[in-house]
Each structure stands twice: as structure tokens, then as C-alpha cells.
Amino acid sequence: MISTNEYFDGQVKSLGYTTSIGNSTIGVMEPGTYEFGTSTHETMHVIEGEMIVKLPGSTAWLTFKAGASYEIDADEKFQVKVSAHTAYLCQYK
Amino acid sequence: MISTNEYFDGQVKSLGYTTSIGNSTIGVMEPGTYEFGTSTHETMHVIEGEMIVKLPGSTAWLTFKAGASYEIDADEKFQVKVSAHTAYLCQYK
Numbered sequence: 401m402i403s404t405n406e407y408f409d410g411q412v413k414s415l416g417y418t419t420s421i422g423n424s425t426i427g428v429m430e431p432g433t434y435e436f437g438t439s440t441h442e443t444m445h446v447i448e449g450e451m452i453v454k455l456p457g458s459t460a461w462l463t464f465k466a467g468a469s470y471e472i473d474a475d476e477k478f479q480v481k482v483s484a485h486t487a488y489l490c491q492y493k
Numbered sequence: 494m495i496s497t498n499e500y501f502d503g504q505v506k507s508l509g510y511t512t513s514i515g516n517s518t519i520g521v522m523e524p525g526t527y528e529f530g531t532s533t534h535e536t537m538h539v540i541e542g543e544m545i546v547k548l549p550g551s552t553a554w555l556t557f558k559a560g561a562s563y564e565i566d567a568d569e570k571f572q573v574k575v576s577a578h579t580a581y582l583c584q585y586k
Contacts, residue, residue: 428508428519
């Protein structure tokens with residue numbers, strides 16, 4: 401089954417599914433700034449576009465372009481800025 | 494805006510958006526065999542999982558794993574088999 405999810409009044413949408421290695425979502429963010437919280441470890445891959453990210457415990461904004469990825473531990477918060485529609489793959493494991 | 498699309502009774506779902514280089518969708522396919530038609534040139538990138546594809550005019554099934562991509566001209570039909578949930582990026586240009 402493929403789940404459909406919407407966040408931030410539809411400014412972020414994702415599709416959830418399960419693979420042999422765990423749960424994943426692919427999603428799209430409209431231009432904006434978002435704060436996300438994690439309940440499990442997440443590996444975020446930028447598919448198209450670009451994310452500017454403030455990682456947990458960091459004061460710096462780091463840029464991740466298409467092809468780049470970053471990881472977030474469980475029970476953390478992180479902020480993401482995108483200036484154009486940006487697509488991602490998030491793996492929960 | 495991010496559009497939400499469903500095909501084949503929800504066995505294939507996608508999210509559509511526009512970037513500076515054109516229109517894109519990211520999507521997920523449930524296990525199954527599907528025939529798609531193109532109205533514009535498409536570049537299909539496998540994000541997670543694997544697609545077994547019969548390209549237009551071909552009788553062979555080719556395997557495209559995560560990270561691989563293939564192109565389809567406008568006004569063509571192609572068939573895709575997936576044996577596990579498979580995520581893709583499709584760029585229309």
C-alpha cells in the first residue's frame with residue numbers, strides 16, 4: 401500500500417511505502433521554511449532541487465543539493481529551507 | 494503547488510511539481526506490471542527499488558536498479574514490471 405501524507409497545509413506532501421530494508425517516503429516541498437521532528441533515525445536524500453538545513457544542535461545552515469544526503473537521529477528537530485520545489489527520499493532506519 | 498495523482502486503482506501514486514527546468518513527478522509503484530503512455534519526452538530515474546522495463550519497439554526486458562535511468566520519447570508506450578515497492582523521479586522535457 402502507498403500512503404498519501406500532507407503537512408504544513410499541503411506545502412509538503414509525501415508518499416509512504418515499505419521496502420525490504422524498512423519504511424521510506426518520497427516527498428516534495430514547496431518553497432518555504434519548515435521544522436520537522438523525527439521519531440526514528442532518518443536518512444534524507446535530496447532528489448531534485450536543494451535544501452538548506454539547520455541540523456539538530458547546529459547553528460549553521462548547510463546546503464544539500466540533489467544527490468546529497470544527511471542523517472537525523474530519533475527524537476530530534478531540524479529546520480529546512482527550500483527556495484524552489486524540492487523532492488526528497490527519506491529512509492527511516 | 495504539488496499535485497497528487499493516482500493510477501491503476503492507486504497501485505501507482507505520484508506527486509507533481511514544476512522546477513526551473515520543467516515539470517517533474519516523483520512516484521511509487523506497488524508490485525505489478527503496468528503499461529504507461531507518454532505525451533512528452535520523459536526521463537525516468539529509479540530512486541529506490543528496481544524496474545524491469547520493455548522500452549518502445551523492444552522485445553527485451555531490461556533491468557534498471559536504483560540510480561539508473563532511461564528515456565522515452567513522446568507518444569510512445571512502455572511496460573514496467575516491479576516486484577517490490579519502487580520509487581521514481583520522472584522529468585518531462
